[in-house]
Amino acid sequence: MSVAERLSRPTRKRGRVVSTRLLRSEIGLIAGRRRNQMGLLVLAALPIVLAIAVKVSNRTAGGGPDFLDSVTSNGLFVSLAALTVEMGLFLPLAIAMLAGDAVAGEANLGTLRYLLTVPVRRTRLLVVKYASLCFGALWGVTVVAVVGAAIGIALFGTGPLTTLSGSQLPFGAASGRLVLVVLYCSAGIAALGAVGLFISTLTEQPIAATIALTIFTILSWILDGVPQLDWLHPWLIVDQWLAFADLLRDPPFWDNILRGLSVDAGYAVVFWLLAWARLAGKDITS
Amino acid sequence: MTLPATRAPEISTEDRPPSAVDLAIETVGLTKRFGGRAAVDGLQLEVPRGSVYGFLGxxxxxxxxxxxxxxGLVEPTSGTRSLLGCRVPSESATVLPRVGALVEGPAFHPYLSGRRNLARLDAADLWSDPRTASRRIDAALDRVGLLAAATKHYRAYSLGMRQRLAIAGTVLAHRDLLVLDEPTNGLDPQGTREVRHLVESLAHDGATVFISSHLLSEVEQICTHxxxxxxxxxxxxxxxxxxRSRGERTxxxxxxxxxEAAEVLRGLGVSGVEVGAGEVHGTPGATEPEVIVAALVHADVRVRGFAVMTPSLEDLFVDLTGEGFDVSG
Structure with a gap:
């Protein structure tokens, strides 16, 4: 018996029920892809540009995005200002790229059929794919926040943070609030990821899935801005995304945050189930 | 000419009725319709365990x-299928880890190396042991002669190297059954020979090999069925x-x-006698060639040459498929 044969003898009587290997492989795939690394750089560049612009112009009042006015008093506001801007399009675009790769990308390469014949059950595949999208969402938002905080602290220092209610928070407590903001924004992007996962099961073209999810996001923002459609606003995924500002009140104002989280959870569950319904019975001919 | 599909005798004898246990692959009435057209129609595949089965067409x-x-990638319109005695898809999770599959050409992530692509497949397998992963991956790469190119990006691989990597993926773990769809596609004659040797060595280890091809000549020598x-x-x-023995001798x-020769042949019960310029053709059926020669000599027919011709498998398949091995509409 050759070495190869001895090594290939079955070492297990039965399969594991749970293993993190596929998820780790998935995250490695996302993190290792050059395009994603470039995307992350773009996400990270924005807070740097914002901070430098504010520093150079040295204005303390003006019509810039929320929080920009406060940037000079505390560096952490750079993170908040950057998130306000990037939640609009950049972060949704980033998750749209990852979601496009998730199922449509694998179908396009043909690797989907090989994963399924390993076998990876379709339900397990969607669980792992969605977990990796959630990870990607958290990662993207964290990078924006951390880079923003770093450049902000470097340029503007770590003075006490003046909340939107007017009171002041020490730096430690302010950092804690920033962590909550990151988690809240990640939840919104991850919910959008579920929509993207569903779209990804509909096509074999990853770029089509990416574009479709981007259009979905932009359309949501547009509808959210039309006052005549206010009955629709509570149902839109983006409606409460910028409510993270409420976490910077003293004490935090939870109503909109909780409403936003429940909308996120609703989108995540419904669209994950739709993705499952689509993929579970689908003939894989790619 | 259409011959009915026959059953392999060793699995359909009366004292041992056909049972799923003896078959590595069994399908009953497997049918798939796309729109109104049947792509697969009432298929009764019976692939005995331990065989090397050439699936031609x-x-x-x-x-x-x-x-x-x-x-289990495509759901049939009707019919059932089982692998190694397990129903697909209900028992896929327990049977597919024992099945290595190459389906419609290689497919890997272009920006990962060959080794990392195999590592990803291995990571997806709940049955594989992570502690032996790197050794098994290297052994699989070695088996297909790709060890030297293991760290190259898949996108830099030639078609033949890609095909080899896909074959390496099928032997990452111990397999009882290998399903190889056109494994020699894109390989040069040397690569084709290597795949043939690999299939033989896998069969030697006790695996059943189900190998599809549109080229009879590539699989004829190694297939038992x-x-x-x-x-x-x-x-x-x-x-x-x-x-091979089914085709009628002439x-x-x-x-x-x-x-005069035609006269003698007809007298012996040879059918389909055709008289040409200086030669006569016929289908002897049960009549032995030596009897024909003796009769010709006995009848004082001067014989300059006598030949018994057995049709090649190629001829048989051209008859069966009606069109040879060209694309069918």
Missing amino acids: PNGSGKTTTIRMLL LGVMSDGRLVAQGPTQEL VRVTTPQPT
Whole structure:
């Protein structure tokens, strides 16, 4: 018996029920892809540009995005200002790229059929794919926040943070609030990821899935801005995304945050189930 | 000419009725319709355990759709299929880890190396042991001669290297059954020979190998059993030897007296006697060639040449599939 044969003898009587290997492989795939690394750089560049612009112009009042006015008093506001801007399009675009790769990308390469014949059950595949999208969402938002905080602290220092209610928070407590903001924004992007996962099961073209999810996001923002459609606003995924500002009140104002989280959870569950319904019975001919 | 699909005798004898346990692959009435057209129609595959089964047919005859159904990628319109005695798809999770599959060409992530692509497949397998992963991956790469190119990006691989990597993926773990769809596609003659040796060594280890091809010549030498698809139907199936002997022999007599020779042949019960210029053809059926020669000599027919011709498998398959191995509409 050759070495190869001895090594290939079955070492297990039965399969594991749970293993993190596929998820780790998935995250490695996302993190290792050059395009994603470039995307992350773009996400990270924005807070740097914002901070430098504010520093150079040295204005303390003006019509810039929320929080920009406060940037000079505390560096952490750079993170908040950057998130306000990037939640609009950049972060949704980033998750749209990852979601496009998730199922449509694998179908396009043909690797989907090989994963399924390993076998990876379709339900397990969607669980792992969605977990990796959630990870990607958290990662993207964290990078924006951390880079923003770093450049902000470097340029503007770590003075006490003046909340939107007017009171002041020490730096430690302010950092804690920033962590909550990151988690809240990640939840919104991850919910959008579920929509993207569903779209990804509909096509074999990853770029089509990416574009479709981007259009979905932009359309949501547009509808959210039309006052005549206010009955629709509570149902839109983006409606409460910028409510993270409420976490910077003293004490935090939870109503909109909780409403936003429940909308996120609703989108995540419904669209994950739709993705499952689509993929579970689908003939894989790619 | 259409011959009915036959059963391999060793699995359908009366004292041992056909049972799933003896078959590595069994399908009953497997049918897949796309729109109104049946891509696969009432397939009764019977692949004995331990066999090397050549699954032949022209491009477009339903081979790949059949393989996709066997592996649970495509749901049949009707019929059932089982691998190693386990139903697909209900028992896929327990049987597919023992099945290595190459489906419709290689497919990997272009920006990962060959080794990392195999590592990803191994990571997806709940049955594989992570502690032996790197050794098994290197052994698989070595087996297909790719160890030297293991760290190259897949996108830099040639078609032949890609095909080899896909084959390496099928032998990452111990397999009881290998389903190889056109494994020699894109390989040069040397690569084709290597795949043949690999299949032989896998079969030697006790695995059943199910190998599809549109080229009879590539698989004829290594297959113990053959199945022939034509237009979604299985038109012949059985041990290679049995199929080989199925074609009817013909005799050719070269003689300056064709009319007299034809007379003798007809007298012996040879059918389909045709008289040509200086030669006579016929189908002897049960009549032995030596009897024909003796009779010709006895009748004072001058014989310049006598030949018994057995049709090649190629001829048989051209007959069965009607069109040879071209694309079917």
